[in-house]
Amino acid sequence: MYLLGYDIGSSSVKAALVEVDTGKIIASDFFPKVEMPMHAEKAGWAEQDPEMWWSNLKLANESVLRISNIAPKDIKAIGISWQMHGLVMVDKNKKVLRPSIIWCDSRAVPYGEKAFDTIGEEKTLSHLLNSPGNFTASKLAWVKDNEPELYAQIDKIMLPGDYIAMKLTDEISITVEGLSEGIFWDFKENKISSDILDYFGFNEDLLPKIAPVFGIQGEVTTATAKELGLMPGTPVSYRAGDQPNNAVSLNVFNPGEIASTAGTSGVVYGVLDEVKYDPLSRVNIFAHVNHKPDQIRLGVLLCINGTGILNSWVKRNMMSSDMSYNDMNQLAAQSPVGSKGISVLPFGNGAERVLENNNIDCSFRGINFNIHDRSDMLRAVQEGIVFSFIYGMEIMKSIGMDIKVIKAGNANMFLSPLYRDALATSSNAVIELYDTDGAAGAAKAAGIGAGLYASNEEAFSTLKRKQTIEPDHKLSSQYKKAYELWKSYL
Numbered sequence: 001m002y003l004l005g006y007d008i009g010s011s012s013v014k015a016a017l018v019e020v021d022t023g024k025i026i027a028s029d030f031f032p033k034v035e036m037p038m039h040a041e042k043a044g045w046a047e048q049d050p051e052m053w054w055s056n057l058k059l060a061n062e063s064v065l066r067i068s069n070i071a072p073k074d075i076k077a078i079g080i081s082w083q084m085h086g087l088v089m090v091d092k093n094k095k096v097l098r099p100s101i102i103w104c105d106s107r108a109v110p111y112g113e114k115a116f117d118t119i120g121e122e123k124t125l126s127h128l129l130n131s132p133g134n135f136t137a138s139k140l141a142w143v144k145d146n147e148p149e150l151y152a153q154i155d156k157i158m159l160p161g162d163y164i165a166m167k168l169t170d171e172i173s174i175t176v177e178g179l180s181e182g183i184f185w186d187f188k189e190n191k192i193s194s195d196i197l198d199y200f201g202f203n204e205d206l207l208p209k210i211a212p213v214f215g216i217q218g219e220v221t222t223a224t225a226k227e228l229g230l231m232p233g234t235p236v237s238y239r240a241g242d243q244p245n246n247a248v249s250l251n252v253f254n255p256g257e258i259a260s261t262a263g264t265s266g267v268v269y270g271v272l273d274e275v276k277y278d279p280l281s282r283v284n285i286f287a288h289v290n291h292k293p294d295q296i297r298l299g300v301l302l303c304i305n306g307t308g309i310l311n312s313w314v315k316r317n318m319m320s321s322d323m324s325y326n327d328m329n330q331l332a333a334q335s336p337v338g339s340k341g342i343s344v345l346p347f348g349n350g351a352e353r354v355l356e357n358n359n360i361d362c363s364f365r366g367i368n369f370n371i372h373d374r375s376d377m378l379r380a381v382q383e384g385i386v387f388s389f390i391y392g393m394e395i396m397k398s399i400g401m402d403i404k405v406i407k408a409g410n411a412n413m414f415l416s417p418l419y420r421d422a423l424a425t426s427s428n429a430v431i432e433l434y435d436t437d438g439a440a441g442a443a444k445a446a447g448i449g450a451g452l453y454a455s456n457e458e459a460f461s462t463l464k465r466k467q468t469i470e471p472d473h474k475l476s477s478q479y480k481k482a483y484e485l486w487k488s489y490l
Helices: 050-068 109-119 121-128 136-146 160-169 176-181 194-200 222-228 242-249 308-318 325-332 374-398 417-427 438-449 473-488
Strands: 002-008 013-019 025-031 075-082 088-090 156-158 214-219 235-241 258-262 266-272 284-287 298-304 343-347 361-365 405-409 430-434 465-469
Touching: 002 050, 002 160, 002 242, 002 438, 013 050, 013 438, 025 050, 025 438, 050 160, 050 222, 075 160, 075 242, 075 438, 088 160, 109 121, 109 136, 109 194, 121 194, 136 194, 156 160, 160 214, 160 222, 160 235, 176 235, 176 284, 214 438, 235 242, 235 438, 242 258, 242 266, 242 298, 242 438, 266 374, 298 374, 308 325, 308 374, 325 374, 325 417, 343 374, 343 473, 374 417, 374 473, 405 417, 417 430, 417 465, 417 473
Parallel strands: 002 075, 075 235, 258 405, 405 430
Antiparallel strands: 002 013, 013 025, 088 156, 214 235, 258 266, 266 298, 284 298, 343 361, 430 465
């Protein structure tokens, strides 16, 4: 028996096939092999065509079926993970009405800020745990205000993962986790927020029916099964945003457990068992995958938009065409801690929540033409990403998160020894690396939802730690000095 997971990112779509009994990844692949484009008609905008996600899912799906050579009937459940906070809108025929306004699009910030002020900061934070910011509800408000004819055609709105579930099952639904990441969920009332609906003038009928995070959400239709080479009736039994799902893939379910990613954007995600929030809403709090009214499990999300995308931008625009990321890491390691005084603010990918939704762009500070070279700039890039994490983690600690161990997949920025050593030492936390990813995590979680595993402990019992990185206390003071200089430029 096997489980199939899809991870709908903004850079690529990944599929993974996992064996139920062993937990082994039998096959995985992603498409496209270069980053998916983001359309930005104006500065601060970011859109993607949902059909592009589906086209790349088909390619990734075809590849894992070909590599594994398993019989489709042996796939017992499907799980979905997606880039959070995006807005997908369909009409009554389930036709997508416009490109998705995705997570890093900041056009809706003024709408969220006005809602925050009008509803009232105290009421908003105590009920929604976040400012509406530029999340899905605010993006929908922008459409309502700026594209009224299109808004009038909307039958249902959804998140990117809900769209994929719709394509698979022909059913439209959303989870409480999804509603919370869109800032539609009232945690105090345990229902869809009437304050958000009333303020923005949304009809509740625009929101799909609620489906469980774990459980049968629909079955693959005959037409889609033919399109993908799957069996009709295969259940879709798990769905979650990419950051809660990343935590799931690392078996982070309980209070005090921490997960991190550093791909296009960077995230530290921890679980709380009591309702708390940042008064300035610089970190976000959503329903974790196992949240229930009688069992509070909240995900505290620190997101830095400009992390891996900064590293890839530098590679494309400042390095020779034959230089790999490994080459860049080795060159960066030639520079000392602190990069000889260069500081890089990595905030060039839209409004940053951790900076109270300000968009300050990326900047390089302190470059001296006589003493600095490429190695110093490359190290400063990675240290700048690390320091943006530390800045956010200080906020997380202020609301009760105790960050002692950070779990992460052995991928993206965590492949850089410099990056992970700098993060461990600057945070004074142990980093544990695992061979897993979002698609594999979604696959295993689907096994929980389909009842093939009795618990998350059983589903992730085969997860093995690959490497442990301890803080280097001999370098702590040097990193602290570099961080203080970096912070002075904010």
